[in-house]
Amino acid sequence: MKKRNPFLTTLFWIFISLLTLFPIYWLFVISVKPAVQLFSTPDLIVNNPYWGNYTEVLGNRLLRSYMVNSLVISTGNAVLCTVLGFFTCYALSRFQFRGKESIFFWTITNRMAPPAVFLLPLFLLMTQVYRVGDFTLLDTRIGMILVYCTFNLPFAIWTLRPTIDAIPRELDEAAYVDGASPWKVITEVVFPLCRPGLAVTLILTWVFAWNEYLLAATLTNFEARTLTTGLSEYVTTTGTEWGIMATISVFTLIPALIVFGLVQKHIVAGLTFGAVKG
Numbered sequence: 635m636k637k638r639n640p641f642l643t644t645l646f647w648i649f650i651s652l653l654t655l656f657p658i659y660w661l662f663v664i665s666v667k668p669a670v671q672l673f674s675t676p677d678l679i680v681n682n683p684y685w686g687n688y689t690e691v692l693g694n695r696l697l698r699s700y701m702v703n704s705l706v707i708s709t710g711n712a713v714l715c716t717v718l719g720f721f722t723c724y725a726l727s728r729f730q731f732r733g734k735e736s737i738f739f740w741t742i743t744n745r746m747a748p749p750a751v752f753l754l755p756l757f758l759l760m761t762q763v764y765r766v767g768d769f770t771l772l773d774t775r776i777g778m779i780l781v782y783c784t785f786n787l788p789f790a791i792w793t794l795r796p797t798i799d800a801i802p803r804e805l806d807e808a809a810y811v812d813g814a815s816p817w818k819v820i821t822e823v824v825f826p827l828c829r830p831g832l833a834v835t836l837i838l839t840w841v842f843a844w845n846e847y848l849l850a851a852t853l854t855n856f857e858a859r860t861l862t863t864g865l866s867e868y869v870t871t872t873g874t875e876w877g878i879m880a881t882i883s884v885f886t887l888i889p890a891l892i893v894f895g896l897v898q899k900h901i902v903a904g905l906t907f908g909a910v911k912g
Contacts, residue, residue, distance in 0.1 A: 691885065697864055699859075745792065
Protein backbone atom coordinates (compact mmCIF):
# COMPACT_ATOMS: atom_id res chain seq x y z
CA MET A 635 0.00 0.00 0.00
CA LYS A 636 1.38 3.37 -1.03
CA LYS A 637 2.19 5.71 1.85
CA ARG A 638 1.01 9.28 1.76
CA ASN A 639 3.55 12.06 1.73
CA PRO A 640 3.14 13.88 5.09
CA PHE A 641 4.54 17.11 3.63
CA LEU A 642 1.96 17.22 0.85
CA THR A 643 -0.82 16.37 3.30
CA THR A 644 0.25 19.19 5.61
CA LEU A 645 0.52 21.57 2.66
CA PHE A 646 -2.95 20.61 1.49
CA TRP A 647 -4.56 21.28 4.89
CA ILE A 648 -2.71 24.58 5.23
CA PHE A 649 -4.11 25.62 1.85
CA ILE A 650 -7.65 24.59 2.85
CA SER A 651 -7.33 26.46 6.16
CA LEU A 652 -6.14 29.63 4.44
CA LEU A 653 -8.92 29.34 1.88
CA THR A 654 -11.48 29.02 4.67
CA LEU A 655 -10.09 31.81 6.85
CA PHE A 656 -9.46 34.32 4.06
CA PRO A 657 -13.07 35.66 3.97
CA ILE A 658 -12.85 36.37 7.71
CA TYR A 659 -9.52 38.14 7.25
CA TRP A 660 -10.89 40.15 4.33
CA LEU A 661 -13.89 41.12 6.48
CA PHE A 662 -11.48 42.51 9.06
CA VAL A 663 -9.54 44.38 6.36
CA ILE A 664 -12.74 46.09 5.20
CA SER A 665 -13.64 46.99 8.79
CA VAL A 666 -10.37 48.91 9.34
CA LYS A 667 -10.60 50.99 6.18
CA PRO A 668 -12.29 54.39 5.79
CA ALA A 669 -15.07 54.67 3.24
CA VAL A 670 -12.91 56.53 0.70
CA GLN A 671 -10.45 53.60 0.46
CA LEU A 672 -12.96 50.78 0.07
CA PHE A 673 -13.24 51.09 -3.69
CA SER A 674 -9.57 51.77 -4.38
CA THR A 675 -6.99 49.12 -5.26
CA PRO A 676 -7.39 46.37 -2.67
CA ASP A 677 -4.49 45.78 -0.27
CA LEU A 678 -4.10 42.45 1.49
CA ILE A 679 -1.82 43.94 4.14
CA VAL A 680 -3.22 46.57 6.50
CA ASN A 681 -0.59 49.29 6.94
CA ASN A 682 -2.55 52.08 8.60
CA PRO A 683 -5.67 50.63 10.24
CA TYR A 684 -8.60 52.98 10.66
CA TRP A 685 -10.39 52.27 13.95
CA GLY A 686 -13.14 54.83 13.45
CA ASN A 687 -15.64 52.15 12.47
CA TYR A 688 -15.06 50.28 15.73
CA THR A 689 -15.39 53.38 17.89
CA GLU A 690 -18.60 54.28 16.09
CA VAL A 691 -20.10 50.83 16.60
CA LEU A 692 -19.04 50.60 20.26
CA GLY A 693 -20.27 54.12 20.91
CA ASN A 694 -23.68 53.47 19.35
CA ARG A 695 -26.14 52.87 22.21
CA LEU A 696 -28.62 51.21 19.85
CA LEU A 697 -26.09 48.66 18.60
CA ARG A 698 -25.03 47.91 22.18
CA SER A 699 -28.65 47.13 23.04
CA TYR A 700 -28.83 44.86 19.98
CA MET A 701 -25.76 42.99 21.22
CA VAL A 702 -27.30 42.53 24.68
CA ASN A 703 -30.50 41.25 23.06
CA SER A 704 -28.50 38.74 21.01
CA LEU A 705 -26.68 37.47 24.09
CA VAL A 706 -29.84 37.14 26.18
CA ILE A 707 -31.92 35.51 23.43
CA SER A 708 -29.17 33.12 22.29
CA THR A 709 -28.25 32.04 25.82
CA GLY A 710 -31.86 31.67 26.96
CA ASN A 711 -32.79 29.66 23.89
CA ALA A 712 -29.72 27.41 24.13
CA VAL A 713 -30.37 26.59 27.80
CA LEU A 714 -34.10 26.01 27.24
CA CYS A 715 -33.58 23.78 24.18
CA THR A 716 -30.85 21.76 25.88
CA VAL A 717 -32.93 21.13 29.01
CA LEU A 718 -36.11 20.27 27.11
CA GLY A 719 -34.17 18.18 24.60
CA PHE A 720 -32.49 16.22 27.39
CA PHE A 721 -35.77 15.26 29.09
CA THR A 722 -37.45 14.53 25.76
CA CYS A 723 -34.63 12.21 24.67
CA TYR A 724 -34.63 10.48 28.04
CA ALA A 725 -38.34 9.72 27.63
CA LEU A 726 -37.84 8.54 24.04
CA SER A 727 -34.90 6.36 25.04
CA ARG A 728 -36.16 4.80 28.25
CA PHE A 729 -39.93 4.41 27.80
CA GLN A 730 -41.91 2.35 25.34
CA PHE A 731 -45.12 3.90 24.01
CA ARG A 732 -47.07 3.92 20.77
CA GLY A 733 -45.89 6.36 18.11
CA LYS A 734 -42.51 7.02 19.72
CA GLU A 735 -40.57 6.95 16.45
CA SER A 736 -43.26 8.96 14.71
CA ILE A 737 -42.92 11.70 17.34
CA PHE A 738 -39.16 11.72 16.87
CA PHE A 739 -39.50 11.97 13.08
CA TRP A 740 -42.14 14.71 13.38
CA THR A 741 -39.83 16.88 15.46
CA ILE A 742 -37.07 16.52 12.88
CA THR A 743 -39.36 17.68 10.06
CA ASN A 744 -39.57 21.10 11.75
CA ARG A 745 -35.80 21.41 11.34
CA MET A 746 -35.99 20.37 7.67
CA ALA A 747 -38.52 23.03 6.68
CA PRO A 748 -37.23 26.48 5.62
CA PRO A 749 -37.75 29.19 8.27
CA ALA A 750 -39.81 31.35 5.87
CA VAL A 751 -42.60 28.74 5.99
CA PHE A 752 -43.18 29.50 9.68
CA LEU A 753 -43.16 33.30 9.46
CA LEU A 754 -46.90 33.86 9.10
CA PRO A 755 -48.00 31.20 11.65
CA LEU A 756 -45.49 32.49 14.18
CA PHE A 757 -46.55 36.07 13.62
CA LEU A 758 -50.22 35.19 14.19
CA LEU A 759 -49.38 33.13 17.28
CA MET A 760 -47.36 35.96 18.79
CA THR A 761 -49.86 38.72 18.03
CA GLN A 762 -53.26 36.99 18.28
CA VAL A 763 -53.21 33.61 20.03
CA TYR A 764 -50.76 34.26 22.87
CA ARG A 765 -52.15 37.69 23.70
CA VAL A 766 -53.03 38.93 27.18
CA GLY A 767 -54.74 42.30 26.99
CA ASP A 768 -52.34 44.65 25.25
CA PHE A 769 -49.35 42.37 25.87
CA THR A 770 -48.07 40.24 22.99
CA LEU A 771 -44.92 38.20 22.46
CA LEU A 772 -44.05 40.18 19.34
CA ASP A 773 -40.80 42.12 19.68
CA THR A 774 -39.95 40.61 23.07
CA ARG A 775 -36.94 38.62 24.20
CA ILE A 776 -39.02 35.79 25.64
CA GLY A 777 -40.96 35.66 22.37
CA MET A 778 -37.80 35.22 20.31
CA ILE A 779 -36.46 32.61 22.73
CA LEU A 780 -39.62 30.56 22.18
CA VAL A 781 -39.60 31.18 18.41
CA TYR A 782 -36.07 29.79 18.05
CA CYS A 783 -37.20 26.64 19.87
CA THR A 784 -39.16 25.81 16.71
CA PHE A 785 -35.89 24.95 14.97
CA ASN A 786 -33.32 24.47 17.72
CA LEU A 787 -35.34 22.08 19.89
CA PRO A 788 -35.64 19.46 17.09
CA PHE A 789 -31.89 19.81 16.53
CA ALA A 790 -31.25 19.32 20.25
CA ILE A 791 -33.42 16.18 20.27
CA TRP A 792 -31.70 14.81 17.17
CA THR A 793 -28.26 15.45 18.71
CA LEU A 794 -28.96 14.14 22.21
CA ARG A 795 -30.93 10.99 21.48
CA PRO A 796 -27.94 8.88 20.28
CA THR A 797 -26.02 10.08 23.33
CA ILE A 798 -28.68 8.90 25.78
CA ASP A 799 -29.35 5.70 23.81
CA ALA A 800 -25.67 4.81 24.21
CA ILE A 801 -25.94 4.84 28.01
CA PRO A 802 -26.78 1.26 29.12
CA ARG A 803 -30.16 0.83 30.75
CA GLU A 804 -28.55 -1.54 33.23
CA LEU A 805 -27.11 1.50 35.00
CA ASP A 806 -30.63 2.85 35.54
CA GLU A 807 -31.82 -0.52 36.80
CA ALA A 808 -28.88 -0.83 39.19
CA ALA A 809 -29.66 2.60 40.60
CA TYR A 810 -33.33 1.66 41.06
CA VAL A 811 -32.27 -1.51 42.89
CA ASP A 812 -30.17 0.63 45.25
CA GLY A 813 -33.28 2.67 46.06
CA ALA A 814 -32.75 5.68 43.81
CA SER A 815 -35.76 7.69 42.70
CA PRO A 816 -36.38 8.42 38.99
CA TRP A 817 -35.19 12.00 39.52
CA LYS A 818 -31.93 10.77 41.09
CA VAL A 819 -31.39 8.36 38.20
CA ILE A 820 -31.76 11.22 35.73
CA THR A 821 -29.60 13.73 37.60
CA GLU A 822 -26.93 11.46 39.10
CA VAL A 823 -26.62 8.64 36.55
CA VAL A 824 -27.72 9.77 33.09
CA PHE A 825 -26.91 13.47 33.23
CA PRO A 826 -23.19 13.16 34.17
CA LEU A 827 -22.60 10.55 31.47
CA CYS A 828 -24.06 12.61 28.64
CA ARG A 829 -22.38 15.89 29.55
CA PRO A 830 -20.27 15.96 26.33
CA GLY A 831 -23.42 15.68 24.22
CA LEU A 832 -25.14 18.34 26.32
CA ALA A 833 -22.16 20.67 25.84
CA VAL A 834 -22.28 20.24 22.06
CA THR A 835 -26.03 20.80 21.96
CA LEU A 836 -25.76 23.92 24.11
CA ILE A 837 -22.98 25.39 21.96
CA LEU A 838 -24.52 24.67 18.56
CA THR A 839 -28.01 25.86 19.49
CA TRP A 840 -26.44 29.01 20.90
CA VAL A 841 -24.58 29.64 17.66
CA PHE A 842 -27.69 28.97 15.55
CA ALA A 843 -29.71 31.46 17.60
CA TRP A 844 -26.89 34.01 17.56
CA ASN A 845 -26.53 33.90 13.76
CA GLU A 846 -30.24 33.81 12.86
CA TYR A 847 -31.45 36.75 10.76
CA LEU A 848 -34.75 36.14 8.96
CA LEU A 849 -37.01 35.54 11.97
CA ALA A 850 -35.36 38.26 14.03
CA ALA A 851 -35.72 40.79 11.21
CA THR A 852 -39.42 39.95 10.74
CA LEU A 853 -40.66 39.42 14.30
CA THR A 854 -38.81 42.25 16.06
CA ASN A 855 -39.02 46.01 15.69
CA PHE A 856 -36.89 47.67 18.34
CA GLU A 857 -37.06 46.17 21.84
CA ALA A 858 -35.79 42.66 20.95
CA ARG A 859 -33.85 43.45 17.78
CA THR A 860 -30.62 41.44 17.51
CA LEU A 861 -27.14 42.39 16.34
CA THR A 862 -27.39 40.53 13.03
CA THR A 863 -30.49 42.54 12.08
CA GLY A 864 -28.58 45.74 12.77
CA LEU A 865 -26.69 45.16 9.53
CA SER A 866 -29.74 46.04 7.44
CA GLU A 867 -29.93 49.52 8.99
CA TYR A 868 -26.78 50.51 7.12
CA VAL A 869 -28.20 49.68 3.69
CA THR A 870 -30.04 52.87 2.73
CA THR A 871 -31.23 54.64 -0.39
CA THR A 872 -28.23 56.96 -0.20
CA GLY A 873 -25.67 54.15 -0.09
CA THR A 874 -24.28 51.25 1.89
CA GLU A 875 -21.87 51.76 4.77
CA TRP A 876 -19.67 48.75 4.10
CA GLY A 877 -17.12 49.58 6.78
CA ILE A 878 -19.73 49.72 9.56
CA MET A 879 -21.39 46.55 8.30
CA ALA A 880 -18.04 44.74 8.26
CA THR A 881 -17.33 45.92 11.80
CA ILE A 882 -20.69 44.66 13.06
CA SER A 883 -20.01 41.35 11.30
CA VAL A 884 -16.66 41.09 13.10
CA PHE A 885 -18.44 41.61 16.42
CA THR A 886 -20.92 38.86 15.57
CA LEU A 887 -18.02 36.48 14.85
CA ILE A 888 -16.04 37.12 18.03
CA PRO A 889 -18.35 35.37 20.57
CA ALA A 890 -18.76 32.29 18.38
CA LEU A 891 -15.00 32.05 17.78
CA ILE A 892 -14.28 32.35 21.51
CA VAL A 893 -16.85 29.69 22.41
CA PHE A 894 -15.63 27.24 19.77
CA GLY A 895 -12.01 27.86 20.69
CA LEU A 896 -12.62 27.07 24.36
CA VAL A 897 -14.72 23.96 23.91
CA GLN A 898 -13.59 22.46 20.61
CA LYS A 899 -12.41 19.22 22.26
CA HIS A 900 -15.84 18.77 23.86
CA ILE A 901 -17.47 19.24 20.46
CA VAL A 902 -15.53 16.33 18.96
CA ALA A 903 -16.21 14.15 22.00
CA GLY A 904 -19.90 14.97 22.02
CA LEU A 905 -20.46 14.43 18.33
CA THR A 906 -18.79 11.00 18.42
CA PHE A 907 -20.35 9.90 21.73
CA GLY A 908 -22.73 7.05 21.05
CA ALA A 909 -21.74 6.75 17.41
CA VAL A 910 -20.49 3.19 17.95
CA LYS A 911 -22.29 0.70 20.12
CA GLY A 912 -20.49 -2.28 21.50
